[in-house]
Amino acid sequence: MPRxxxxxxxxxxxxxxxxxxxxxxxxxxxxxxxxxxxxxxxxGVATYFAALADPDTLSALRLTLTxxxxxxxxxxxxxxxxxxxxxxYEFPGKNLLLALxxxxxxxxxxxxxxxxxxxxxxxxxxxxxxxDHHIDIIFAVPGIVLATTFVTFPFVAREIIxxxxxxxxxxxxxxxxxxxxxxxxFWHVTLPNIKWALLYGVLLCNxxxxxxxxxxxxxxxxxxxxxxxxxxxxxIQYAENITAAFAxxxxxxxxxxxTLVIKTLLEWRYADELAAAHxxxxxx
Amino acid sequence: MxxxxxxxxxxxxxxxxxVLRGVSLNIEQGELIALLGPxxxxxxxxxxxxxxxxFQDRGDILFGDINARQLSLRERRIGFVFxxxxxxxxxxxxxxxxxxxxxxxxxxRPAETEIRKRVSELLQLVQLDGLESRYPAQLSGGQRQRxxxxxxxxxxxxxxxxxxxxxxxxxxxxxxxxxxxxxxxxRTGHTTIFVTHDQDEAFELADRVAILSDGRLEQVGTPDQxxxxxxNDFVAEFLGQKQPHESAxxxxxxxxxx
Numbered sequence: 001m002p003r004x005x006x007x008x009x010x011x012x013x014x015x016x017x018x019x020x021x022x023x024x025x026x027x028x029x030x031x032x033x034x035x036x037x038x039x040x041x042x043x044g045v046a047t048y049f050a051a052l053a054d055p056d057t058l059s060a061l062r063l064t065l066t067x068x069x070x071x072x073x074x075x076x077x078x079x080x081x082x083x084x085x086x087x088x089y090e091f092p093g094k095n096l097l098l099a100l101x102x103x104x105x106x107x108x109x110x111x112x113x114x115x116x117x118x119x120x121x122x123x124x125x126x127x128x129x130x131x132d133h134h135i136d137i138i139f140a141v142p143g144i145v146l147a148t149t150f151v152t153f154p155f156v157a158r159e160i161i162x163x164x165x166x167x168x169x170x171x172x173x174x175x176x177x178x179x180x181x182x183x184x185x186f187w188h189v190t191l192p193n194i195k196w197a198l199l200y201g202v203l204l205c206n207x208x209x210x211x212x213x214x215x216x217x218x219x220x221x222x223x224x225x226x227x228x229x230x231x232x233x234x235x236i237q238y239a240e241n242i243t244a245a246f247a248x249x250x251x252x253x254x255x256x257x258x259t260l261v262i263k264t265l266l267e268w269r270y271a272d273e274l275a276a277a278h279x280x281x282x283x284x
Numbered sequence: 285m286x287x288x289x290x291x292x293x294x295x296x297x298x299x300x301x302x303v304l305r306g307v308s309l310n311i312e313q314g315e316l317i318a319l320l321g322p323x324x325x326x327x328x329x330x331x332x333x334x335x336x337x338x339f340q341d342r343g344d345i346l347f348g349d350i351n352a353r354q355l356s357l358r359e360r361r362i363g364f365v366f367x368x369x370x371x372x373x374x375x376x377x378x379x380x381x382x383x384x385x386x387x388x389x390x391x392x393r394p395a396e397t398e399i400r401k402r403v404s405e406l407l408q409l410v411q412l413d414g415l416e417s418r419y420p421a422q423l424s425g426g427q428r429q430r431x432x433x434x435x436x437x438x439x440x441x442x443x444x445x446x447x448x449x450x451x452x453x454x455x456x457x458x459x460x461x462x463x464x465x466x467x468x469x470x471r472t473g474h475t476t477i478f479v480t481h482d483q484d485e486a487f488e489l490a491d492r493v494a495i496l497s498d499g500r501l502e503q504v505g506t507p508d509q510x511x512x513x514x515x516n517d518f519v520a521e522f523l524g525q526k527q528p529h530e531s532a533x534x535x536x537x538x539x540x541x542x
Binding site: 174193 | 357371383435
């Protein structure tokens with residue numbers, strides 16, 4: 001029998017911990033996911049596909065993808081800027097800025113949506129002006145994009161900032177002193193060093209952007225075929241046709257799984273590089 | 285010999301602290317100079333100011349006839365070796381060394397074959413041939429140091445600046461590398477300034493040693509001049525500190541030198 005790892009726990013503790021995690025994940029994550037698919041297919045495959053082919057469902061899917069396609073790149077860019085500004089420079093109010101970035105995490109999404117209604121809604125601060133110029137924000141797509149962007153903006157920034165803080169600025173200094181321009185330094189030194197964290201942040205941001213319910217619910221107005229995203233559409237369906245609701249839910253679950261697969265594929269594809277980046281100095 | 289670098293009355297503050305209080309120093313072409321002093325004496329700040337990584341509040345730095353104020357960081361063409369090397373962790377050894385050449389504006393950039401040739405020459409010079417495809421994390425401290433040196437040499441620097449070049453290495457490797465650096469300097473002839481707090485290192489390696497304390501230059505001279513005629517009490521005391529005479533017998537606890 002192999003000798004027990006001197007700093008490890010006893011076999012009992014180890015298997016106990018593993019069992020606990022597996023059981024927890026099973027009840028909290030896997031079981032509900034399985035139920036979604038089971039319920040969706042309860043009335044047969046035909047009903048399932050009919051629910052998916054419904055014009056309102058397709059329109060909700062389109063809107064969800066559109067919103068994510070706008071909010072995610074914007075937040076990736078914002079996250080990069082914020083991370084750069086807060087890790088490479090020293091300026092007064094820096095900690096306040098870092099705290100501000102966290103606000104969407106600590107504020108209830110419903111409040112986030114409400115803020116935009118109070119600003120851009122018919123009775124909001126900018127409402128009359130917007131009305132005069134025939135610009136629709138609340139109960140329209142721009143409001144949904146704004147609310148989603150607000151709720152998801154910390155994801156990328158929060159993922160990169162700690163990494164960039166840990167890495168410091170020496171490599172950038174080295175690059176500049178070797179004659180590279182600022183832009184060249186960013187593309188060839190900074191970005192490669194943070195690309196995995198950036199990618200992870202983007203994936204998290206994307207998952208949340210597609211799944212956001214609360215904030216979007218407040219600003220959307222729930223107009224079928226126009227301002228319903230997938231999560232909102234699921235809610236409506238849940239009251240009317242449970243099987244259809246679960247069918248649409250499998251779409252969201254599917255999008256989440258695709259996200260996960262992409263992440264795994266990328267990690268597998270670049271495993272060598274990742275390993276090299278994490279490898280510690282060998283014996284010498 | 286011509287003057288490669290003229291440092292004139294450099295002053296530098298960090299917030300309320302004055303780090304450099306009017307330092308002046310001339311360095312000749314091809315010289316190997318040590319900036320020696322206790323921590324907090326301003327030696328690293330002086331080195332970073334020469335490199336253009338910090339800006340002086342007052343005073344001038346001249347490369348020959350050119351005032352460094354007129355030069356951007358990239359135009360300064362200074363080979364800077366960081367204390368912890370600052371190698372690009374996601375690049376192989378050869379890509380690290382080639383970085384300065386590839387980063388040049390298109391018009392000045394050598395052809396890729398030329399770059400490869402230069403990299404393999406440098407790999408040979410720093411005795412790292414065979415390791416060109418390794419990543420920095422796969423190298424020992426001494427090897428990383430030499431990659432950093434090769435990377436700095438690749439841009440054909442007008443000055444080579446080394447910040448505590450042996451600080452992060454263990455004693456055995458320090459000694460070897462010291463000798464090796466001296467030989468390298470003889471061969472390549474680059475005007476070189478290195479920062480150290482270890483007087484053995486400074487005196488063994490450098491043509492001249494500049495001793496700093498509290499932002500002021502206390503004395504500049506050859507190792508012999510300084511040893512025989514310390515300019516003031518500080519220098520005498522600083523030099524005396526490390527002589528392994530009575531203090532070593534009285535105190536069994538060896539004083540740390542770094």
